[in-house]
Amino acid sequence: MECRPGCAACCIAPSISSPLPGLPDGKPAGMPCPHLDGTASWRCRLFGRPERPAVCASLAPSVEMCGASREQAIRFLEQLESATRP
Template sequence: MACRLGCGACCIAPSISSPIPGMPNGKAAGERCIQLDDNNLCKLFGDESRPKVCSDFSATIDVCGTTNEQALYLITELEQMT
């Protein structure tokens, strides 16, 4: 499945332990990534400084559901379970 432009759930819900430009210690679950713009688009998309964990993320129906709201809920649930 293709990532929904402007969703941003994967840049908000999960914790990221690897450094992100502007966030050298990564980010906590539920914290908005500093690299997520006002349109919920990654400012680092296609840039080599984008963390590997971000570029390796693959949008799937079981993780992202069918709406942005479902994606935020599902990714938050997965984060809490791990």
């Protein structure tokens, strides 16, 4: 499965506990990653670079996670985030 253009749900909804450029303590849930390109495409500017967190590189799109829309993907990832909070 390929990423849905303009989605970026996985770069917004979940928290990232590992450091990334500009966020040494990681990214909180619900905050758009500052490394999204900011255009309608919402592409990762760290894609393929060594600074990209391992958790981002290991996350692959799936029918279950992505659903049929960006809104469904965000909802799924928010629920997952909530269910896995310490």
